[in-house]
Amino acid sequence: MEGVIDLELWQMISAYIFVIILLFIVKARGISREKEIIISSVRMTLQLILTGYILVYLFNYSNPLYTIVVIGLMEAFAIYTVFKRTKSKLSIPLKKIIAIAMLFGTLSSLFYFLLVVIKITPWYDNRYFIPIAGMLIGNSMTGISLGVTKLVDDIYQQRHLVESALMLGATPKAAVKDIVDKAFDSAILPTINSMVGMGIVFLPGMMTGQILSGTSPVTAIKYQIAIMLGILGSVSLTVILFLQLGYKTFFNEESQLVLPE
Amino acid sequence: MFLFINVKFKDILDIDKLHIHRHKVTSIVGPSGSGKTTLLRLLNKLNPFDSGDIFYNDQSLKDIPSIALRRNIVMLPQAPPIFEGSIKDNLLIGLKFSEQPLASDQQLMNMLKLVQLNKDMNEGTHNLSGGEKQRLALARVLLMAPEVLLLDEPSSALDEDTELVIINALVNYTKQNNKTLIMVTHSKKIANQFSDEIIEIKNGSVINHEEG
Ligand SMILES: Nc1ncnc2c1ncn2[C@@H]1O[C@H](COP(=O)(O)OP(=O)(O)OP(=O)(O)O)[C@@H](O)[C@H]1O
Ligand SMILES: [Mg+2]
Numbered sequence: 001m002e003g004v005i006d007l008e009l010w011q012m013i014s015a016y017i018f019v020i021i022l023l024f025i026v027k028a029r030g031i032s033r034e035k036e037i038i039i040s041s042v043r044m045t046l047q048l049i050l051t052g053y054i055l056v057y058l059f060n061y062s063n064p065l066y067t068i069v070v071i072g073l074m075e076a077f078a079i080y081t082v083f084k085r086t087k088s089k090l091s092i093p094l095k096k097i098i099a100i101a102m103l104f105g106t107l108s109s110l111f112y113f114l115l116v117v118i119k120i121t122p123w124y125d126n127r128y129f130i131p132i133a134g135m136l137i138g139n140s141m142t143g144i145s146l147g148v149t150k151l152v153d154d155i156y157q158q159r160h161l162v163e164s165a166l167m168l169g170a171t172p173k174a175a176v177k178d179i180v181d182k183a184f185d186s187a188i189l190p191t192i193n194s195m196v197g198m199g200i201v202f203l204p205g206m207m208t209g210q211i212l213s214g215t216s217p218v219t220a221i222k223y224q225i226a227i228m229l230g231i232l233g234s235v236s237l238t239v240i241l242f243l244q245l246g247y248k249t250f251f252n253e254e255s256q257l258v259l260p261e
Numbered sequence: 262m263f264l265f266i267n268v269k270f271k272d273i274l275d276i277d278k279l280h281i282h283r284h285k286v287t288s289i290v291g292p293s294g295s296g297k298t299t300l301l302r303l304l305n306k307l308n309p310f311d312s313g314d315i316f317y318n319d320q321s322l323k324d325i326p327s328i329a330l331r332r333n334i335v336m337l338p339q340a341p342p343i344f345e346g347s348i349k350d351n352l353l354i355g356l357k358f359s360e361q362p363l364a365s366d367q368q369l370m371n372m373l374k375l376v377q378l379n380k381d382m383n384e385g386t387h388n389l390s391g392g393e394k395q396r397l398a399l400a401r402v403l404l405m406a407p408e409v410l411l412l413d414e415p416s417s418a419l420d421e422d423t424e425l426v427i428i429n430a431l432v433n434y435t436k437q438n439n440k441t442l443i444m445v446t447h448s449k450k451i452a453n454q455f456s457d458e459i460i461e462i463k464n465g466s467v468i469n470h471e472e473g
Contacts, residue, residue: 160338160340160342161342161344163307163338164338164341164342165354165358166307166331167305167307167331167335167336167337167338168331168335168354168355168358168359168401168402168405169328169331169332169335169355169358169359169360169405170328170358170359171328174357174358175358178345252309254306254309254327255306255327255328256306256307256308256309256327257307
């Protein structure tokens with residue numbers, strides 16, 4: 001690609017020198033975080049190098065089977081991360097619902113996006129498929145994590161309020177409506193916030209990347225807009241699915257509140 | 262109206278046979294931890310029981326859908342929570358939850374008067390005292406006018422004089438409207454003075470049942 005400065009080895013090294021200088025400053029200020037900074041820099045480097053090689057391979061050999069394997073791994077990793085990240089205790093039925101919501105929410109958004117909006121052919125063209133899948137799945141993962149935490153914590157904390165609503169003849173759905181609404185808000189808020197600041201406070205990573213690699217800013221912006229809408233849709237769909245199915249796991253068929261110990 | 266046959270719930274409650282009658286005021290008394298709240302919760306179908314059966318109008322509770330049941334048999338818990346919003350919101354929320362038509366402001370005012378709550382109903386609830394909150398919660402369930410009222414220590418936060426006035430109003434309301442009132446009380450005096458029947462519970466079993 002014309003006009004793109006490929007980074008030479010010494011240029012990369014100078015980027016690390018920057019971090020080493022930072023380390024000295026951190027050390028001098030007595031902030032004991034050198035270990036974390038070193039580990040996360042090394043880890044990031046290794047992860048990206050590995051990913052880079054895998055991507056080069058995948059882009060050169062697009063094949064539906066690879067695509068399916070890659071997306072399967074991404075989903076599995078994302079779902080596992082949600083389980084790990086949520087500090088609250090998750091019941092097995094709730095975990096199943098998290099998995100279902102993630103799979104259905106992200107995949108339906110992804111295919112709508114690739115096949116209807118961008119119209120890629122073949123559908124498994126990895127150059128589009130993988131980065132876009134990554135963004136939708138990553139953002140939905142963050143959203144659903146927040147939603148799960150809020151839902152579970154609030155139901156435990158407000159169990160007396162929920163039961164009191166049941167005593168007044170409420171359906172389980174009505175009894176937890178406020179909690180579910182708040183969980184949705186907290187799940188969707190980061191996405192909304194990033195949309196609001198976009199282009200003014202910061203240039204989104206994807207767009208920056210595209211512009212740096214020579215794409216016209218206009219094209220980059222069009223992609224960015226489309227992607228943001230896709231992310232918003234995918235996060236909302238995933239979280240709504242999760243909440244609509246998830247609250248039910250806290251009630252039995254007799255509409256009794258059952259909280260696993 | 263309610264009939265218990267060999268009802269067991271964990272090792273908390275064990276009732277061979279118990280009859281609670283329609284259109285009566287029944288008090289449940291007994292020491293702390295004896296199972297009074299648990300008994301009310303079973304009648305409201307809030308806990309599954311392990312064995313035996315409870316009948317309501319000759320129909321097993323197991324055969325009555327919980328939500329429909331709770332709209333006829335409403336329970337006021339021992340420490341009723343206050344919901345978000347104003348006094349009015351809190352009065353109306355029972356009607357909303359049970360999908361009944363909402364009450365007019367006049368009806369709400371009458372109900373506040375009945376529980377001796379002399380407040381503007383558009384005010385918030387943050388400044389209400391413990392006893393005022395308890396009376397607000399009582400007004401909320403009375404407004405729903407259910408067939409059966411299950412009240413768990415409805416006057417525990419009130420001074421003796423207010424307690425007498427409130428329980429008296431409550432009993433009158435029950436009689437006038439042909440309702441059935443089942444209440445847990447820690448006060449033998451209240452139980453003796455106002456109830457038709459007294460059920461005494463100890464260690465999860467009925468040890469005495471005075472029928473009127
Ligand atoms: N779901 C439950 N699981 C296990 N134990 C319970 C459960 N609910 C109540 N208990 C226990 O059962 C016993 C009876 O409780 P309950 O609340 O019915 O007593 P109570 O007669 O209402 O007492 P108080 O007058 O203090 O309100 C208590 O020892 C309580 O700790
Ligand atoms: Mg009790």
